[in-house]
Amino acid sequence: MARPLEFWFDFASTYSYIAVMRIERLCAAAGVPLVWKPFLLGPIFALQGWNDSHFNLNERRGNYMWRDLERLTAKFGLPWQRPSKFPRLSTAPARVAAAHSEEVWCGDFIRAVFVANFGEDRDIADPAVVHDILRALALPADEIVARAESAERRGQLRANTDWAIRFGLFGAPNCLIREELFWGEETLEDAVAWAQRD
Amino acid sequence: MARPLEFWFDFASTYSYIAVMRIERLCAAAGVPLVWKPFLLGPIFALQGWNDSHFNLNERRGNYMWRDLERLTAKFGLPWQRPSKFPRLSTAPARVAAAHSEEVWCGDFIRAVFVANFGEDRDIADPAVVHDILRALALPADEIVARAESAERRGQLRANTDWAIRFGLFGAPNCLIREELFWGEETLEDAVAWAQRD
Numbered sequence: 008m009a010r011p012l013e014f015w016f017d018f019a020s021t022y023s024y025i026a027v028m029r030i031e032r033l034c035a036a037a038g039v040p041l042v043w044k045p046f047l048l049g050p051i052f053a054l055q056g057w058n059d060s061h062f063n064l065n066e067r068r069g070n071y072m073w074r075d076l077e078r079l080t081a082k083f084g085l086p087w088q089r090p091s092k093f094p095r096l097s098t099a100p101a102r103v104a105a106a107h108s109e110e111v112w113c114g115d116f117i118r119a120v121f122v123a124n125f126g127e128d129r130d131i132a133d134p135a136v137v138h139d140i141l142r143a144l145a146l147p148a149d150e151i152v153a154r155a156e157s158a159e160r161r162g163q164l165r166a167n168t169d170w171a172i173r174f175g176l177f178g179a180p181n182c183l184i185r186e187e188l189f190w191g192e193e194t195l196e197d198a199v200a201w202a203q204r205d
Numbered sequence: 206m207a208r209p210l211e212f213w214f215d216f217a218s219t220y221s222y223i224a225v226m227r228i229e230r231l232c233a234a235a236g237v238p239l240v241w242k243p244f245l246l247g248p249i250f251a252l253q254g255w256n257d258s259h260f261n262l263n264e265r266r267g268n269y270m271w272r273d274l275e276r277l278t279a280k281f282g283l284p285w286q287r288p289s290k291f292p293r294l295s296t297a298p299a300r301v302a303a304a305h306s307e308e309v310w311c312g313d314f315i316r317a318v319f320v321a322n323f324g325e326d327r328d329i330a331d332p333a334v335v336h337d338i339l340r341a342l343a344l345p346a347d348e349i350v351a352r353a354e355s356a357e358r359r360g361q362l363r364a365n366t367d368w369a370i371r372f373g374l375f376g377a378p379n380c381l382i383r384e385e386l387f388w389g390e391e392t393l394e395d396a397v398a399w400a401q402r403d
Binding site for chain 2: 071074176
């Protein structure tokens, strides 16, 4: 019996884009239950003393990341357009995803937001863009956004982020199988194999 | 006709260990010429404002790296013993490797130094340890060390490090095919494929 794999990601994170487009299919093929865990990297980077993405703070590292993303999106056949703003505030889509992580459409929504950010250079920080993405998936956008903002569910994103801080996440994407952490887009296969045999 | 692949590494670097144990076989199987390029990360980290490995400066990131190394060495069947000192000064073995990068035995020497550091917890900063490693490979250790310290060849390591700074390397290991950089142990297959088709 495979263990569930928790996928911890931030909509602003470039390498989360590569991973998020592949993880649901990999888990399904391996019979591993997938649990979506959106969180915010901003508070974690702040704890590490950074006031921005380290890709912006370290120019050499940042230049390499953008080139790497060109190669990786080509390798996996993913849409790619370097965003005109990076990182984008991801609170609006993350709140929707965190409040609906168990819905069957959540994977489609998550992937559509990442494609909007990194394939189409759309401003996912804008609630109107999030609304449009939901509608384009033929989902009841008003109802979903209202539920994400409700007193009952609004705190889920904060709860995820607080948990990530306590556990000690330091970046994204992450696969977590019980206490076993796999960080980075290149670890997906190893993480899924771990969940299968654990 | 495949392009040469330059493999830029530091003997102190944990992820260089994983990569160095695999790269020669991967290149040989693909018909890609391999060029060894030892260099020192210390001056590059200093330029980034670090006075130590970022794995020591960022505890969460460091803890993850050590766990990751356990898993990766198990995955690839490599000897593993967490070194009692990290990072170790790598100048002594790097000077030998840089001065002899075109010798047919250089790959064997490089791998033996990495196994000493990360598989046997031996102090590779100690010239006597480097001497022992050469002798254990049935090589003329005195002659080799003398050549590495000679006026003619002693500067090769510094020249490599200066080149790495000018090019903009920011970590290790790296595969470089002309100007195309692949950083990290997980990029070896992509780098070799790039060299094959370039």
